[in-house]
Amino acid sequence: MRVKGEGTSSDGRSRGWMGRFRRWRPPWPDIALAALLLFGSSSTVVTGRSPPVGEAPTGTGSDVWPLVALGVLTFLQTAPLAFRRRRPILVLTIVVIASVILSFINRTPIEAFALFIALYSVAAHTDRQTAIRVGLAALIVVAAPLTLNGDLGFIEGIFELGFLALGWMLGAYLGELRGRAERVQREQENDRRRAVAEEQARIARELHDVMAHSVTVMVVQAAAAEDVFDTAPARAREALSSIEATGRQALAEIRRVLDVIGSSDDEELTPQPGLSRLDDLIGEVRTAGLSVVLRVDGAKPDLPAGVDLSAYRIVQEALTNTLKHGRGVTRATVALRYRPDELSVEVCDDGAQSSAGGQVGARTGHGLIGMRERVALYGGELSSGPRAGGGFEVRARFPLGSEAG
Secondary structure (H helix, E strand, O other), rough: OOOOOOOOOOOOOHHHHHHHHHOOOOHHHHHHHHHHHHHHHHHHHHHHOOOOOOOOOOHHHHHHHHHHHHHHHHHHHHHHHHHHHOOEEEHHHHHHHHHHHHHHHHOOHHHHHHHHHHHHHHHOOOOOHHHHHOOOOOOHHHHHHHHHHHOOOHHHHHHHHHHHHHHHHHHHHHHHHHHHHHHHHHHHHHHHHHHHHHHHHHHHHHHHHHHHHHHHHHHHHHHHHOOOOOOOHHHHHHHHHEEEEEEHHHHHHHHHHHHHHHOOOOOOOOOOOOOOHHHHHHHHHOOOOOOEEEEEOOOOOOOOHHHHHHHHHHHOOOOOHHHHHHHOOOEEEEEEEEEEEEEEEEEEEEOOOOOOOHHHHOOOOOHHHHHHHHHHHHOOEEEEEEOOEEEEEEEEEEEEEHHOO
16 A cells, blocks of 8 residues: 655655656756757758758768767757756766867867857856866867867967857856855845844843842832731732732733744744753754764753753754764764752764864854853853764753752
8 A cells, every 4th residue: 555655646756756857957048048059050060961952962871870970969069058057067078078079070160159158157156166177177178179170270279269268257257246145145144143133132131120120129029018917908918019010010011022022923932842852852863864872870850941951952052063063973972860969961972083173173163152151050060072082072060959050
């Protein structure tokens, strides 16, 4: 019995095949360009091999094979340009080989234009170093056929090489403009995120001030109510009414501040995670390709919500850093030790030791700073660094009970 899954239709294959087709299908303008060049080049080849008007075709059936070879080379010279954005280096390689062979057999005006577009595509759609290496290699390969071909002439060959180099420079220039625009867009996005973070920090300070003031007033009034509860019940009720009014005002202020922050319509509000959801986190990391072992020593007590969340976030950040920056990591270990007076968290991996400091340096950024702040908030300690036998480790200790806070 076949069970239909995501990406399949009633026959179990159609959607998957159509999805792969859409991913590999080149843009329609590139298909049209390749078809136009193929048509023009094929017409030139056929015209050049046809007998003069009024003269009957001569020769045997073996004369057909050179024409077939020319057709194949012409196809390879132009048709791959449909994929020039997706595979620019491969397309340039095929076009160069076909063009060099055609330059000795049946030179056509389309040849230089096809090379021009292929060189332009490599310069526009690859990184600068790759574009330089591949572009120079292609020009060196086509230089000899262009300059030594007797039908073209040495001077004309030099001019044609200049024309091809112009295509590469045009692609490099437009690629640089596109890269600059992307960098500007990223910088603008970073500025926007920085402004949002600063605004959220301001709102957090404002919320802290509101809560601190309101709670202080409520504590003072509650103490006053307790002092006169038996001797002056009216004043006690007045103090309780003031506490209620202050609490309502504080709640209204909190709602106002939170309304400023807002949330997107598609944002799903979920409870903050804790160590009880550690199995789900480890399952996600294992799915990403990293083998993770969880070791638990002791029975889990009723942890404060902040400690529970912070311990979970430390494990999450450490495993994320291992996936992103660990060199040669195949296995990671997460160890939790519950004691009456403390909770310790350890995350270590078996990555390769980096003599140049690349692995260590990649893991000493904002992630470890955030971990350190989380632990310090609850009076704990955090240490991190390379292990003696190779790999990286993160250790955190949270005091519990009378030591906490």
